[in-house]
Amino acid sequence: MAEVAYVKASRIFSGNPPVRAVDELSLDVADGEFLVLVGPSGSGKSTALRMLAGLEDIDEGAIEIGGKDVTNVPPKGRDIAMVFQSYALYPHMTVAENMGFALKLRGVNKAEIKEKVGEAAKLLDLTKYLDRKPKALSGGQRQRVAMGRAIVREPAVFLMDEPLSNLDAKLRVETRANIAALQQRLGTTTIYVTHDQVEAMTMGHRVAVLKDGLLQQCDTPRALYDKPANAFVAGFIGSPAMNLKTVPLTAEGAKLDGIVVPLPRTALDVASGANLSEVTFGIRPEALGIIPSSSTEDGLAMTVELVEELGADALVHGAVRIGDSSERFVVRVDGRTPPTLGQEVKVAVRDASEIHLFHPESGDRLTD
């Protein structure tokens, strides 16, 4: 068990110009915490994990595990275990040998290895397969062996690099829950990398969002969803993505298609303080709603282009004219009464407190 800290850690790939794959990452992970690193491909999330594993050099800054600086310690001295995306099972060893290999290297006696492997196998429902080679296992079983290999070692930190991405959708959801439960039970600090924000939100105690090697925000899933620190996080977290539009600002609010959406005073003060004439306006599909065309309430005129029926509710994609351009919006509506394709509907903001405002250039959040 141990806490983990990135202290302004950078990984710079040589090239012209050099690429800062991870740029001054500072992150503290508490003992026993499940932290998810999430971001699009090329965001540096895997590199950050591999730096912690000792598989990538740390070019600047430092990394600590359990309060000890491990910046220049090779992987084997870090007391970590890692689950790889490809699982990286040793093809020439049986499941039991795969799981016990690290213990064998540490000189643990055979009886003890057998016992620990047995325990882990039981936990992961692998007892029947201990004598098989990885080749003879299904994808899900291989994934569990990779998990078992990590568990058997009882490391200070688990590192997982997209461990579910090679599973089919159903198994992925199932395994997701299993991993989270397992981590809860073992209480081992875990750093988990994924590109899938649903995985991040459902598994992590906290989620760190990366983009272009820079940490965007690190917070609980709830906080990320409710108060994204910038437009990137706002667009990345949540499915379907938040509607984000850069629109002109008036004295009362944001101007959308002839109507003015009133904004909180505080937001307007910040915007005028920064001398902004425009603002990036964000609203989640569930904070919008379709109102009867007879309603006197102000609304945006939207032409329905696509209706995705999800059962309980439906997602309505449509085009709204803002100024000269046509902007796409997504609205979540009740699944039983969706509009039809091509229909003109009137869309209104249900709850003004759900409006997020960001700086049009930097993308930073303007309000609390």
Added chain:
Amino acid sequence: MTLDAGSLQVVRPDRVAPKRKARSKGASAALHATLAVASLIAVFPVFWVLVTSFKPDARAVETTPKLVNESSLDNYTRILSGDKGSFLTWFANSVTIALMTTVVAVFLSATTGYAASRFRFPGKRSLMMSFLVVQMFPFAVLIVPLYNILLTLGLQGQQFGLVLVYCTTAVPFCTYMLKGYFDTVPADIDEAGRVDGLSPFGVFWRLILPLAKPGLAVTAFYAFITAWGEVAFASAFLSAADESKTLAVGLQVFVQQNRTEWGHLAAASILVAIPAVAVFYLVQKFLVAGVASGAVKG
């Protein structure tokens, strides 16, 4: 020949191009006929020497060829009994030298091939380039300087000196082959091993070598063949004494002294070819995967 590790694909020796329709009878017959004729051409010279090896010298040069003509095992008996030179001693020398070359060359090319496959280090490109260039020079004309160096090192006349010289011939190509083979082993395996507590050498020794057995087998075959039949270096760098000769050198002398003893020569050739063919048979199922991975991205 630089190194583009990314796009290498693992070669599955048993895969064939997909085939939709069954071949027609005629096409099938033509296919088999072509392969059979080619196989015949490939095997016939060896077969013919085998046939000849049982004939007495005088029958071997008759103008009407026959498969069997007073055939017997006499040629073999006489050669093995030492009538025609210390055949068995030469044989033992050759086996020792070829095996030593195999072990040393496999070791050298495996470590180098692994470093070239996994690490980026300054000088890697020039190293791999130099491997290509050294194959361009006819090294046998350097016997004189080589002789002097071996003398200085105290290896002249020693089997090990000859082994090292053979390694310089075998290692460049073997390194390419093994590098290609190592490229097909995912680097994740190395990393898993590092995390499990292995040093970089431990990864090489305990994970990569066991996984690269087919590649190693092919490399071993190549090194063995290189050393087994070589004449020029062997006659220059081993002492002239009869008991230190290799088979190839001994037979060469035998050929020069007994130009007409075709039957005996044939029998001796078969005896020399047997170990090489045996080694070949052991590794042949790995050959396609092993050579290909080296050549695909050489």
Added chain:
Amino acid sequence: MRRFLERHWYAYAMVLPVVVVIAVLVLYPLAQGVFFTFTNINEGNIANPVLDRAATFVGVGLRNYLNVLSGDPSFGSFWSTLVRTLVWTFSCVFFHYTIGLGLALLLNREVKGRAVYRVLLILPWAVPAFISAFTWKYMFNAQYGIINQALRAIGVDNPPVWLGQNDWALVAVVIVNVWLGVPFMMVALLGGLQAIPGDLYEAAEVDGATPWQRFRHITLPGLRSVSSTVVLLGIIWTFNMFAIIYLITGPNPNTRILVTYAFERFFSGASRDYAIASTYGVLILSVLLVFAAVYRRALRKQGEVW
């Protein structure tokens, strides 16, 4: 610097043995060989530690190169020998490649007894060169060799004297070398064929490609990188292949190529002429280096950087 060593020391440790062996047993002799080309060194004037005799050879500047490059027959008629070497190399590699590719394509199909065919077809590779040389010499014998007996049997009254002083000798050694070299090409190309993803063929078939179009547009491009490597290696090896020619036809001027002439100068003759042999070695190296550079540029033009 410390950081540099820390990061790379294991890589260097792993290549060190090879670098030492190559440096001592290849680069140093090579340097000495190049030095020899500027002297008149031969067996008579070299230092002989066994006889305790000091070296008496002297520097001759570029005379060896001038002599050789003049094309003088007493120095091996360099230019005509070079032409013969090119004929030898390209005809051998051409047949190696085409026959090897043909057989690889056949073996890549589902055919009964594939494993057996494969073993038989690779067999020549396993036979030591001097045994092959002896074997073929025996078969090519003008009177009792099986080849001419077969030719007579099918009605060729005056079959060629294969290994005599005429161009049939060159044909004969090319045949032997093709026999010897096809297995390597076949094996490498077979591996290359198996690395081409099968779904490419399926996609092409769905697109309506004929077998020829599939070969032309999928197989050949798929084999490009294997081919470019093995052809280059084949050319280098064949250019320097002395064993077959030397063992089958000896110092026959009709089969003389650059490398066998270097050997003749080195091994035979009254005084072993190390200087000329080394000069030939350096010239061979130069020709191949130039060729490799051109070859590489040609490949790069086609978008294949190797």
